[in-house]
Amino acid sequence: MSGTFSQIYIQIIFAVKERRSLIAPDFEEDLYKYITGIIKHKDQKLLAINGMPDHIHILIGMKPTCCLSDLVREIKKSSNVFIRESKQSRYKFDWQSGYGAFSYSHSSLNNVITYINNQKIHHQKLTFRDEYIAFLKKFDIEFKNEYLFEWIDD
Template sequence: MANTYTQLYVHLVFSVKGRESLIRKNWKKRLYEYIGGIINHKKSKPLAINGMADHIHIFIGYNPSTSLPDFVEEIKTSSNRFIKENFGLSTFAWQKGYGAFSYSRSQIDAVIKYIDRQEEHHCTKTFKEEYIKMLSDFQVDFKPAFLFDFVEQ
């Protein structure tokens, strides 16, 4: 085959180290725009980026020219540096690990709506509940001991 064609949609989820509430409303838009730039640079398409003070959701049209682990590492490393340099959080770090969930083209609008409405979802559900539900819905075999370090509020 002369060319390679793909259509991949991936929802990424990861949290701030120790689940600390460090992402501030007054600068999260700049952070999301910066992350969108990283995604574009990697020849993928940002479809939705949003989150809460302690975690982030990123939905992309994924170009597999970069492996997914390398792609996520680039987002985390570069945005970590951006936060430290621009918002004075010298100890900021993303937690190790991430969730990555694939969706079909027919689900794009629903996933974007879900990510855009994070504040609403978290009025009734914690991040821990949300994340475990995602893992369960996708039938991901996981061990609770290896999930993010959830800090009980």
Template sequence: MSNTYTQIHIQCVFAVKFRQALIHVSWKEQLHGYITGIVQNQGHKMIAINCMPDHLHLFIGFRPTQSLSDLMRIVKSDSSEWINLQKFNKSKFNWQEGYGAFSYSRSHVKAVTDYILDQEEHHRKKTFLDEYRQFLEQFEVDYDERYIFKLPE
């Protein structure tokens, strides 16, 4: 799209299905690299990525050549397939349905990047579910508690 200039920064957050702690520290950097490749191959810029055993944050410079929902579908399906092909887990790996997406101005890029890269320290004080609710409330996103994250039935 010639003559189209944008500055769109989006943080996406999504969880492992049933919030299971399946992302192991021994392969999380490989996962970061794989997802970074997906994002870049889709024409976007990875600013920061980090995951905890049960969820992942990515912060991207988003280009409006694709819908966010299409990008997230591709990121989640391709990375799940890759994780399963690598046989990192004994059980089948899946991301939970849905995601959170939050936009930021240029002035917030450093703070959001630092926040994402410091997830390990952050989660010593706050659970993922509390963190996610805080995002929804801070960004004034209406939500239904039943659909935030599903636990095994």
């Protein structure tokens, strides 16, 4: 009997609505654990998760039966509820619409995982806007500025 074999690695990036810094450092570990649970429940493999107070990076090993847009929608919807019910923000929390998804080869995984794990250090030198635009250019994705995230001054 034949089977389906695949290696699909996707880095997902999305931001807090209006790029507000609402993910508190003392809460991010709980948030990441919660998102990890969503990913595992959807039968996908989490390889790395980290971010900043205004955005998040997730690297997954994705099965070909997974619909990426459905997975991201579920992560955003469920984590929104989790954040609100946990009362971790004095302000109304929402994820911004849209996301970035970038594919990688198996040989790139260690570099991508290191990159994600070092977000705090990385963003001492580079704004999220510059980082995100660099991803779009690196992956040769055409874009118009008016369709990118709502930016605040970095």
